Amino acid sequence: MITSVTTRRVFHAVYALLGLFLASLLSGLSGLSGLSGVVSGQAPGSGGSVTVLSRDGRRPLPAVEVQGHSMVGLDDLANLFQLTIREDAAPRAVTVTYKDRTIVLTPDQALASMSGRLVSLPAPLTRQGRRWLVPVEFAGVALPLIYDTKLDYRPDSRLLIVGDMRVPHVVALYDDTGNILRVTLGITPKAMTSIVQDQNRLLVRIDADALDPALLPPPQQNFLTGIRATEPNTIQMDLGSRFASYRSSTPISTGAAAQLTIDLLPAAGESTSAGPAPAPPEPNASNLPVFGGARSSIRTIVLDPGHGGDDSGVKGTAGILEKDVALAVARRAKSVIEGRLGIRVLLTRDEDTKPDADTRAAVANNNKADLFISLHANGSPRESAQGALIYYLNLDHSGEEARRQSQADREVLSIYGGGSREFALLDWELAQAAHVQESAAFAGLIEQKMRAMANVSAVSVQKAPMRGLTAANMPAVLIEMGYLSNPAEEKTLSSAEFQSGVAQAIAEAVIAFRDYLEQAPR
Amino acid sequence: MTKRRDILVYAVLAGVLVAGLIVLFFVGPRWLSTPGPVQPGAAAGAAEARKIRARLFFVGPDGERLSPVEQEVPLGDGPAEQARRIVEAELSAPPTTYASPIPAGTKLKTIFLTPKGEAYLDLSPEVRTNHPGGTTNEVLTVYALVNALTWNLPAITGVQILVDGKEVDTLAGHLDLRRPLEQDLTYANGQSSPQ
Numbered sequence: 001m002i003t004s005v006t007t008r009r010v011f012h013a014v015y016a017l018l019g020l021f022l023a024s025l026l027s028g029l030s031g032l033s034g035l036s037g038v039v040s041g042q043a044p045g046s047g048g049s050v051t052v053l054s055r056d057g058r059r060p061l062p063a064v065e066v067q068g069h070s071m072v073g074l075d076d077l078a079n080l081f082q083l084t085i086r087e088d089a090a091p092r093a094v095t096v097t098y099k100d101r102t103i104v105l106t107p108d109q110a111l112a113s114m115s116g117r118l119v120s121l122p123a124p125l126t127r128q129g130r131r132w133l134v135p136v137e138f139a140g141v142a143l144p145l146i147y148d149t150k151l152d153y154r155p156d157s158r159l160l161i162v163g164d165m166r167v168p169h170v171v172a173l174y175d176d177t178g179n180i181l182r183v184t185l186g187i188t189p190k191a192m193t194s195i196v197q198d199q200n201r202l203l204v205r206i207d208a209d210a211l212d213p214a215l216l217p218p219p220q221q222n223f224l225t226g227i228r229a230t231e232p233n234t235i236q237m238d239l240g241s242r243f244a245s246y247r248s249s250t251p252i253s254t255g256a257a258a259q260l261t262i263d264l265l266p267a268a269g270e271s272t273s274a275g276p277a278p279a280p281p282e283p284n285a286s287n288l289p290v291f292g293g294a295r296s297s298i299r300t301i302v303l304d305p306g307h308g309g310d311d312s313g314v315k316g317t318a319g320i321l322e323k324d325v326a327l328a329v330a331r332r333a334k335s336v337i338e339g340r341l342g343i344r345v346l347l348t349r350d351e352d353t354k355p356d357a358d359t360r361a362a363v364a365n366n367n368k369a370d371l372f373i374s375l376h377a378n379g380s381p382r383e384s385a386q387g388a389l390i391y392y393l394n395l396d397h398s399g400e401e402a403r404r405q406s407q408a409d410r411e412v413l414s415i416y417g418g419g420s421r422e423f424a425l426l427d428w429e430l431a432q433a434a435h436v437q438e439s440a441a442f443a444g445l446i447e448q449k450m451r452a453m454a455n456v457s458a459v460s461v462q463k464a465p466m467r468g469l470t471a472a473n474m475p476a477v478l479i480e481m482g483y484l485s486n487p488a489e490e491k492t493l494s495s496a497e498f499q500s501g502v503a504q505a506i507a508e509a510v511i512a513f514r515d516y517l518e519q520a521p522r
Numbered sequence: 523m524t525k526r527r528d529i530l531v532y533a534v535l536a537g538v539l540v541a542g543l544i545v546l547f548f549v550g551p552r553w554l555s556t557p558g559p560v561q562p563g564a565a566a567g568a569a570e571a572r573k574i575r576a577r578l579f580f581v582g583p584d585g586e587r588l589s590p591v592e593q594e595v596p597l598g599d600g601p602a603e604q605a606r607r608i609v610e611a612e613l614s615a616p617p618t619t620y621a622s623p624i625p626a627g628t629k630l631k632t633i634f635l636t637p638k639g640e641a642y643l644d645l646s647p648e649v650r651t652n653h654p655g656g657t658t659n660e661v662l663t664v665y666a667l668v669n670a671l672t673w674n675l676p677a678i679t680g681v682q683i684l685v686d687g688k689e690v691d692t693l694a695g696h697l698d699l700r701r702p703l704e705q706d707l708t709y710a711n712g713q714s715s716p717q
Contacts, residue, residue, distance in 0.1 A: 110601075110677075118574040118597070120604070120675045141676055307655075307695060314655040322655065357691060376696075379656025381621040382585025391657065394706075462708070464661060467691055467698040478696075480657050485585075 054162035069123035071133035101146035112142035181223035190258030202237040223264040302364035304374040305330040309354030314379035316490035332503035361471035372476035387458025392439040394463035431473035438475040454501035572597040579666040580620035623662035625652035639679040672705035
């Protein structure tokens, strides 16, 4: 130990002497960055800036791009957040202090250390001239550990939000049917909205401190020439020449988000032929699959009893199998819906077999079903878990892209008997993307009816990336009717009374959904 | 003769000393700046003994949601190794008041990261064969792994689960595993995204 310390002292003395001789040499050896402590790699490029949003307003935080990462200066962060920056020579580290709390950063390490806790960063601390740079994410994942005000970094919009501000993320989706342009604003977290028309602009005011917008340009300029966010909390829609009026829906809540639908309409007397590529009336048109066209009332429903064959699904402690419960409820629901509503009901399986997910969706798609309902029973590691869950598809980024693409990719094809028809080209794997909004609405109706008809106290709607729903080209939900892992619910799930109650609840939800479709703006 | 030999020996020793000092000037700082136990940047050998605090996700008392649990996890040498350490901790037994969302016998075969920030997690077949089924169970299994990786390693933006080296549709018939899944804290108690 003594030898080690002595040796270190000798080495440090030698470094000091040699450093005097070699300082000028090192300054010329910029390529040997490991010697100088400068981790540059490449010349920093322009990284734009990050907008810091607080109660005091907006201010830019300059950023530069280094090796593909957006970096900000520690000195700039220090000025913004009253931080103290200190550089330690040995071991080489930079400390960032706020009040009595400190973060340690080390060059070459994409980590930040705070009281023994390590936080990963996308890039290491980097030196640029006399400045130290950190990836901008540092402000969102590391700085909050020592700062006494909430910090929220939104990478997509490059917003750094300081304090408890209401800054919902707002996305715009479009459905262009030719004669109407439907604009759906997704607002997360949900907030109250109001719409006013101001000459050739439609202004959607959102009850928030500021907005975090992700607004794609409209697909065509006839109804809408542009859309943008204006400070502090307004979405401005610039109206096109075909716009005459609008109608809007009551915002639909889907979990933490809200969806506001606004239909931009042409003048009442305007011929529908003014729209691009109208579908000519053909004698056999009703037999053709219609994608994105006018919706008729519900004529066909596909019920999908989950699992089957060698896949039993969840097995209850008393031996009740999920596949049997699902099939029993599907048969009861088919009987109730066909008997009461006169709607054709198909089952993806009517015996103990196991169709794969795509085969199940194909039954619905090939029969032009208007609803797809998958029936399951649930399982949890805890016996105490109870209640029903209604799932609809959760779209991730690629799903949102597919939804947008499905509205953009349209093709006019010749059809049998002459004439042509416009088709939306859908990816089979993501056909559900175009129906998520209606699926969420149907899930909400199932939830209501399950409470009322099936005497289920705990019912909730959730969204998840469900494999069995992705390819369904119609509103689709998956119902987990209860927990077979809960002995009491296992008994309930196997009872005829409960199964009939669920069948009645589904039938009632179908009726309510039919009303919803007829009243919803097209 | 002896004097001349001594001079020669001293000259050689001096030359070796100077050469050694120059080499040490370039290499030495890395030895000398080896940080203490809480400082990042340890050499690989020391990294084995060092820990980070990672946020893991186990099944909470309601059996429907994941609960975050802070645990010490060995420091990994690089992102892929750190990801492996985190997944191994997630596959291990939870603290006594929690239940594991991972089917018994599940092992991590390998993990690799892409430059796009996607992690591919190859698990042993037990993750399917021993899975008890049900959407809730499947959600808990999948998002315990996805959230543990994306929470602790923000550079990982998506996680795809493979089984025995192959892509799979689902683990138990519900969640779509054909592409990387993003972090989703909907199924975790009291969580908000760190980003």
